[in-house]
Amino acid sequence: MCILANHRYPATDPDWALLFSHPLHFFSLGLGTGLFPKAPGTAGTLLGFPLFSVIMHLPELQQWLAILLMFIFGIWCSAFTGRALGVNDHGAIVWDEIVAMAAILITVPLTWGWGLAAFVSFRLFDIWKPFPISWADRHVKGGLGVMLDDALAAVMAIIVLQLIKWWF
Template identity: 55%
Template sequence: MTTSPDKHFLLSHPAHFFALGFGSGLAPKAPGTFGTLAAIPLFGLLLLLPETSHCFIIAALFLLGIPLCHIAGANLGVSDHGSIVWDEIVAFMLVLEFTPASWTWWLCAFLLFRLFDIWKPFPIRILDRKVHGGFGVMLDDLLAAIYAIIVLEGLQWLMMQSF
């Protein structure tokens, strides 16, 4: 049986609170988009720390997400329930790490990440179907982030070539 999460569910376990993106995953429409937006202030906090620590922290958040998402998914009755957005948060933080600090680039990064997260091009869709549990939840968004980073790097390279 699938549980429809609410504020009570969100606050009933620390894993739920984080997996549901501090409540952003409770959005009635497009919770993944709201979860992605929740990454922006967290990335702002990350920018206060030395840059050399960013990738280590993002990797730690990814690893932490595996049990968080597993617990929340098990308690919701669906491994990758739409309200679980920790994967979007961590993956978009990774994308922002490779994105120039300007609102236009961040908007482009946001749109690209959401495109790849929703579209799930090869091999993301296959892995999304075959890899389950917390790792599966985190993996497909990591791959969507990598696709977004590759396109962003290509766009930056093209911009440099035109000047």
């Protein structure tokens, strides 16, 4: 059992009670998408689209500042939920996917095709985890580790998408 903030949570899968027990759990578990029994990371990634729609009307510099603030917030809430679950980077913690997807969307044209390409490329890098993503995933722990591997997957997806955009 993990004792945190006067709550006792078993080192098992999260549930709806945990989701609503603290605002940090609510965000780290992707507003509930992290509780999907199949592909919670994919479900969480989809929330990057509405998150981006909230910031897309800001100037680009402010969009990146918002992403940075959400990344820092993600370190905090992911660590909090990871400690409560007794698992450093539990698959149900999907705030990292949400923020990473929103970041990628800043860099591509606002069309369905580019949105789909952004989604697919990010999911491929997030699942495949080539170097340096795999290194960060294995060596950086805690909330920073949770957020960093997805940030690196986002960077790699952005590079690929920019090359494709340049090519066409």
